[in-house]
Amino acid sequence: MDEPIHITSEIGKLKTVLLHRPGEELENLTPDYLTDLLFDDIPYLKVAQAEHDAFAEVLRNHGVEVLYLDQLVAEALSTDQLREQFVDEMLAASKQDSRRVTQTLRQFLLDLPTHAMIRKIMAGVRKDEITLPPDQHQQLHNMIEKNHYPFYLDPMPNLYFTRDPAAAIGNGLTVNKMHWTARRRESLFMRYIIDHHPRFANRVPVWYNRTEKFSIEGGDELVLSDKVMAIGVSERTTAEAIEKMATKLFAGSNFKKVIAMEIPKSHAFMHLDTVFTMIDRDKFTIHPEIRDRGGKMNCFVLEKVEGQPFPRITHETDLEHVLRVALGLPSVTLIECGGGDPIAAAREQWNDGSNTLAIAPGVVVTYDRNYVTNQKLREQGIQVIEVAGAELGRGRGGPRCMSMPLVREDVF
Known part of the structure; x- marks a missing residue:
């Protein structure tokens, strides 16, 4: 595999990942400017760096090549x-x-x-x-x-969440138009990397560019298979951006379907990967509050139509059915954050209990503090590798948020 970017699933064995070790940008946070810079608290840099180094070492110990943004x-x-x-x-x-x-x-x-x-x-x-x-x-x-x-x-304290400014899909990526002004500049780093770094230059198609009108962020972009994506319609990703990106993706790749999942537009549920992630071929984490009391949620399925310039769009409300059909599975398992307990679910979702990073099928990295969710994952046969995130988590992001996979092995 000689492609600099190759992502055909959320769960294939992770080979190469892009990280950003937090730096002095965190020490330029003050209470007066937290809201503008999208933080709720001020992480202690020394501990945050130690936690991040330990996270990177876990990845290296599992055979992952770790690249750094700077x-x-x-x-x-x-x-x-x-x-x-x-x-x-x-x-x-x-x-x-x-x-x-x-x-x-x-x-x-x-x-x-x-x-x-x-x-x-x-x-x-x-x-x-x-x-x-x-x-x-x-x-x-x-x-x-x-x-x-x-x-x-202005400082860029959100940079250690490398998932959001750009997202790898197939052999290309989206270079994202970020929703909030505080993060708009971040995707410029990736633009220079893919345009001028010898490892990437002239080798990476772009499915969406940072100069587009509508916002889209990588935390909302999940690659479910080599032909199917899920994208959150969220606080930070618009329906217009999804349709435009899907149209270009369908025209230039083997992807044939995008599932747009509508989630509550709030800071707590800022991206799809804070409430829903894929962790094995047929297993997903989910925060129960993104579905109504009847277990339904709005899903808009965009499908490639040969010979047509725009995708066909259908509306569904049964998430399990949508996933089974899209992935050709007889059944899927949705593992609820906090085990479905309303208090544990709310607490652990706030602490990124659903923000799991799969490094191989059924093998995930999570924060150790989300012990209820971690135990539920283990009961479903998932191997859970815990890392500390007491300071990193103050930025409202977990292991998936902090990583941008560039190369995974194929599983489908």
Whole structure:
């Protein structure tokens, strides 16, 4: 398998994964700006890094090649021209391309070594890190006095959730238009990797681009087989984006069906993978609250029609039936987060009890704190590998959120 990206399921043996080790961007979180930066709490960086290192080591111990986002970007920016282009695009995406401080900020970044520059862009640039020329200082003085916001360049604390800015599907990927402004810049890193890194350049079709109008995020994108996807219609992924992505995917790949699953639009249920994941050929985790009291939920099945430019769309409400038909299975098992207990389910879903990362069929990585759900998984024959996530979980994401699989072995 010589493709740089090859994902035909959620459960095939994981061969290569993209991670981001959290850095100083977490230390630039303060209570005043948590909501704007999509956090509920401030992780303790030292412990978060130790937890993340242990997570990466678990993956390596199971034969997974671990790549890091900052290193790939640094390798992609191989010329001065690319460095300058990247900084200019990042400043424009940060809405810093037309201010008096822009040139000073630009030069501050370009004076850094490439890897340090990337980490600084990720961490954010504080106002007290830059000395402005006297003319700029005078012009900006009154404005700065009225605006106590501490950053010229906002931090990107959500970056360790590498699942969202881009998602691998088949031999290509979506480079995502993120829903919230706080995360919009993140997908620019992946754009430079696939355009300029020698491992990926000119080898990766793009099913959806970050410049599109409608938002879509990787936490909503699940590859169920080599022909079927599930995508959440959620707080952060729109129906319009799903239809546009599916149309291009059907035209350029072997995929024939996309199941759009409507989930509650809330911060607690921000992505499909926080409430539903695939863990074996016929087994899934699910948070019971995404279905009504009769066990129904809205599913819109988009199917490729030969000779037609747009997919056929049908409406279903029986999730088990939809999954059985799509995957050609006689039955499926839905394992409820928290064992279905309303208190345990709510608590463990908040702590990413449904956000499992399968590294092989029936083998998953989960947070150790979700002990009720983990026990239910084991009772269904799933091998559960637990990792600590007391600090990482403060960002509202689990092992699946923190990983972007690039290569898996085929299982279907």
